[in-house]
Amino acid sequence: MIGKGNDTFTMTHGFVSLVGAGPGHPDLLTVRAVDRLRNADLVLYDALVAPEVVALAEGAQRFCVGKRAGRKSVQQDTILRVMMRAAKRGRRVVRLKCGDPYVLGRGAEEALALRTAGIPFEVVQGVTTAVAAPAAAGIPVTHRGLASGFVVVSGHDEKSFLPVLGSLTPDTLTVVVLMGLSNRQAIATCLLKYGWQPDTPAAVIFAASTPRERTWTGSLTDLRNARLDDSDPGTIVVGSVVNLHNAALGNETTPVAVTAKGKS
Numbered sequence: 001m002i003g004k005g006n007d008t009f010t011m012t013h014g015f016v017s018l019v020g021a022g023p024g025h026p027d028l029l030t031v032r033a034v035d036r037l038r039n040a041d042l043v044l045y046d047a048l049v050a051p052e053v054v055a056l057a058e059g060a061q062r063f064c065v066g067k068r069a070g071r072k073s074v075q076q077d078t079i080l081r082v083m084m085r086a087a088k089r090g091r092r093v094v095r096l097k098c099g100d101p102y103v104l105g106r107g108a109e110e111a112l113a114l115r116t117a118g119i120p121f122e123v124v125q126g127v128t129t130a131v132a133a134p135a136a137a138g139i140p141v142t143h144r145g146l147a148s149g150f151v152v153v154s155g156h157d158e159k160s161f162l163p164v165l166g167s168l169t170p171d172t173l174t175v176v177v178l179m180g181l182s183n184r185q186a187i188a189t190c191l192l193k194y195g196w197q198p199d200t201p202a203a204v205i206f207a208a209s210t211p212r213e214r215t216w217t218g219s220l221t222d223l224r225n226a227r228l229d230d231s232d233p234g235t236i237v238v239g240s241v242v243n244l245h246n247a248a249l250g251n252e253t254t255p256v257a258v259t260a261k262g263k264s
Helices: 031-037 076-088 107-115 131-136 159-167 181-193 221-223 238-242
Strands: 003-004 005-010 017-018 042-045 063-066 092-097 121-126 150-154 174-178 203-205 212-220 232-239
Touching: 017 031, 017 107, 031 076, 031 092, 031 121, 042 076, 076 092, 076 107, 092 107, 107 121, 131 174, 131 203, 131 232, 150 159, 159 181, 181 203, 181 221, 181 232, 203 221, 203 238, 212 221, 221 232, 232 238
Parallel strands: 017 092, 017 121, 042 063, 042 092, 150 174
Antiparallel strands: 003 005, 174 232, 203 212, 203 232
């Protein structure tokens, strides 16, 4: 059965669910995401999806098709072909993406391709890492008197993030950068060039919502010059809200609230 709102319908043909896996821990999956995983025939998952999340699809074939910077990856055309072929053969396919499928996850591209091919699909929203990672470190992306909004950019390509960052009025919005660790020097340099103060607070949250979670804090200048261990994925946050780190952190001990800080 596939649910939509309060309705359900029996799936007799192939179907694709574009599912958001959230920031990391399985507890942050939606109820619908868990249902789709448990009923899937085939799961195509991103490289950064937690193994515990993938394991929920115990009755499905499971293939990692994710992309990591500097590593060999499956081409997007290949992912689409496999997904469509399986659906046309009547299989229930889950395309499992980190965070939310429509936030820097190419989910909309896949949705458009599925619609063009006439394949039924749905989008199962997930908790976006752009908000969840800072929150895990006690950093709200908005706060009255500090930031009335935030901007999220992909940091893997300078041609994508430089025009956006260069258009911002300094320290009026919180800047959240996903997939930007390898370009942190260029990101910090751009913000400094366009008037952000050198002592603007900055943070990097590594492996958010996992037992390996840790947080680095410093200034924008520190971010540009820091030597950081980027073996885990990291979310960059820049803005005055970073000063709330720890102060706004929940005080309940949980298995995933492992936080460390320090300047490098």
